[in-house]
Amino acid sequence: MTADLRLRGxxxxxxxxxxxxxxxxxxxRSRYLVGxxxxxxxxxxxxxxxxxVLASLKTTEEAAAAPPTYLPHALSLDGYRRLWNYxxxxxxxxxxSLQTALLTIAFTLILTIPAAYALARFPVxxxxxxxxxxxxxxxxxxxxxxxxxxxxxxxxxxxxxVIGLAIVxxxxxxxxxxxxxxxxxxxxxxxxxxxxxxxxxxxxQALYRIFLPAVRxxxxxxxxxxxxxxxxxxxxxxxxxxxxxxxxxxxxxxxARTETSLGGTDWGMLQAGVTISIIPCVLIYxxxxxxxxxxxxxxxxx
Amino acid sequence: xxxxxxxxxxxxxxxxxxxIFVGAFTAYPVARMLWVSLHDWSLISPPRWVGLDNxxxxxxxxxxWVSLLFTLEYTALITPILIVxxxxxxxxxxxxxxLRRVTRTIxxxxxxxxxxxxxxxxxxxxxxxxGLVNRALRDAGVIKDxxxxxGVNANLSNIAIIASVTWKVIGFGMILFxxxxxxxxxxxxxxxxxxxxxxxxxxxxxxxxxTRRTILLVTLISVIGSLxxxxxxxxxxxxxxxxxxxxxxxxxxLNSFPYLKLGYGAALSVILAxxxxxxxxxxxxxxxxxxx
Numbered sequence: 001m002t003a004d005l006r007l008r009g010x011x012x013x014x015x016x017x018x019x020x021x022x023x024x025x026x027x028x029r030s031r032y033l034v035g036x037x038x039x040x041x042x043x044x045x046x047x048x049x050x051x052x053v054l055a056s057l058k059t060t061e062e063a064a065a066a067p068p069t070y071l072p073h074a075l076s077l078d079g080y081r082r083l084w085n086y087x088x089x090x091x092x093x094x095x096x097s098l099q100t101a102l103l104t105i106a107f108t109l110i111l112t113i114p115a116a117y118a119l120a121r122f123p124v125x126x127x128x129x130x131x132x133x134x135x136x137x138x139x140x141x142x143x144x145x146x147x148x149x150x151x152x153x154x155x156x157x158x159x160x161x162v163i164g165l166a167i168v169x170x171x172x173x174x175x176x177x178x179x180x181x182x183x184x185x186x187x188x189x190x191x192x193x194x195x196x197x198x199x200x201x202x203x204x205q206a207l208y209r210i211f212l213p214a215v216r217x218x219x220x221x222x223x224x225x226x227x228x229x230x231x232x233x234x235x236x237x238x239x240x241x242x243x244x245x246x247x248x249x250x251x252x253x254x255x256a257r258t259e260t261s262l263g264g265t266d267w268g269m270l271q272a273g274v275t276i277s278i279i280p281c282v283l284i285y286x287x288x289x290x291x292x293x294x295x296x297x298x299x300x301x302x
Numbered sequence: 303x304x305x306x307x308x309x310x311x312x313x314x315x316x317x318x319x320x321x322i323f324v325g326a327f328t329a330y331p332v333a334r335m336l337w338v339s340l341h342d343w344s345l346i347s348p349p350r351w352v353g354l355d356n357x358x359x360x361x362x363x364x365x366x367w368v369s370l371l372f373t374l375e376y377t378a379l380i381t382p383i384l385i386v387x388x389x390x391x392x393x394x395x396x397x398x399x400x401l402r403r404v405t406r407t408i409x410x411x412x413x414x415x416x417x418x419x420x421x422x423x424x425x426x427x428x429x430x431x432x433g434l435v436n437r438a439l440r441d442a443g444v445i446k447d448x449x450x451x452x453g454v455n456a457n458l459s460n461i462a463i464i465a466s467v468t469w470k471v472i473g474f475g476m477i478l479f480x481x482x483x484x485x486x487x488x489x490x491x492x493x494x495x496x497x498x499x500x501x502x503x504x505x506x507x508x509x510x511x512x513t514r515r516t517i518l519l520v521t522l523i524s525v526i527g528s529l530x531x532x533x534x535x536x537x538x539x540x541x542x543x544x545x546x547x548x549x550x551x552x553x554x555x556l557n558s559f560p561y562l563k564l565g566y567g568a569a570l571s572v573i574l575a576x577x578x579x580x581x582x583x584x585x586x587x588x589x590x591x592x593x594x
Binding site for chain 2: 045152233238297
């Protein structure tokens with residue numbers, strides 16, 4: 001299973017096509033029309049996010065107004081203050097989410113870096129079988145596995161535990177990560193490795209000195225996908241984290257959509273929570289867009 | 303490079319952690335799921351062997367069919383929207399001008415946020431009295447009284463949720479389509495332009511055929527994702543009215559967790575996994591074939 005050539009090629013094409021900049025070849029006449037459509041599309045895609053952020057900044061009374069105002073008349077951090085103190089307090093939930101995400105990243109890297117190294121550079125007996133076994137989670141949706149995993153974790157005392165949830169998220173993330181890293185390891189030129197071995201480096205030293213720097217882009221891609229998956233994942237967290245002390249951010253916000261201190265839904269607080277959940281994902285995407293898109297292009301074919 | 307049996311042994315050491323992890327947390331749960339599905343088990347009482355009763359029960363269970371058909375309906379409605387919409391967006395901004403790059407980036411932003419979180423955002427936007435959708439529709443004179451989008455009428459809920467999920471994931475297909483379109487050799491496009499082929503002709507004769515495989519791939523990924531839909535329905539309708547909008551995964555969740563019918567929940571999981579497997583196998587065959 002090497003990477004799909006078509007899509008892998010696609011990832012590197014933008015440079016080539018920058019030459020003419022017109023792989024499709026829109027005519028010059030239609031330039032204004034295309035510009036207008038692009039702007040419309042951007043407006044449609046951005047406005048829900050924008051309105052959510054603005055709603056999170058409304059005063060308590062304005063956030064509860066029916067019908068709602070489009071733009072806040074005055075800016076206030078009331079929504080964020082109420083979220084900060086909601087039930088056990090935002091820090092508890094944020095820390096659960098962050099711990100789970102960091103553990104997911106750690107587990108994913110610890111498991112997949114050596115495995116990808118072995119699959120790409122060693123003569124493993126029964127390599128195909130091993131690879132397919134490791135990719136098993138691709139063909140069984142994790143949604144179906146949650147019932148048996150819950151039973152297992154209940155015995156192992158891993159429910160309501162960030163380690164348990166991180167294991168679930170690692171199960172989801174492992175095939176993609178293994179696939180991306182294996183391709184990364186396979187792409188390292190043989191000569192570099194040979195030189196290191198000539199110098200008497202062990203395979204572990206070669207991994208550390210030669211390969212890890214060479215597959216850095218793959219590691220970044222894997223890390224950022226692991227973070228985003230774990231930070232956003234909902235069903236697993238809902239099932240595994242049933243005690244309010246162990247709720248992650250999406251779970252506590254889902255609970256807060258119906259039950260709040262104000263009687264009805266606290267819309268301002270809810271949108272403050274939405275805004276806080278969105279910020280890390282959007283920042284990571286905008287800063288590391290290159291790794292994100294290349295991961296997506298190679299990952300979609302898995 | 304590393305020859306001999308020793309190298310094979312070293313490789314196994316590197317593979318061991320991943321093999322043990324997948325064995326313990328994927329393979330074992332699969333076996334456990336099959337085992338539990340053959341038992342009647344509610345956590346309170348010990349498991350009791352019932353053979354295939356749980357599976358038989360599913361076929362006579364009205365809610366099982368309601369959930370499955372609703373999930374299929376949702377999938378059948380949203381998939382063409384995502385594919386056609388994503389493809390049109392890709393045609394719009396596959397060229398690399400500044401404006402198109404920015405548009406691509408912006409269309410993709412909702413893909414990176416969580417489905418749960420985007421559902422909460424739309425739960426507010428679609429709220430009858432407090433949401434901006436009704437406010438805007440009233441200001442535009444389209445409706446007079448607030449529409450209750452979610453949780454009262456199953457079809458209306460489905461439409462509203464499809465609109466919100468389309469916003470959330472349409473960028474995914476677009477990015478893959480852009481990748482495929484940009485991979486078409488420039489000479490082909492240029493030659494056809496020299497030959498005087500118009501834009502529509504080029505799309506129909508060159509771009510569509512040459513990106514067919516990606517279209518199929520994105521379709522499969524969208525279908526699998528939609529068959530496994532949960533977050534958006536749990537958050538936006540809670541399955542209401544009367545579990546009419548409880549998807550298949552939702553029904554598995556209800557049986558396994560709130561109802562604690564673990565055996566039945568496991569049997570439903572197996573059925574769902576088999577349905578999804580059919581699509582996954584096609585997807586894997588497709589991706590493998592291109593590598594030969």
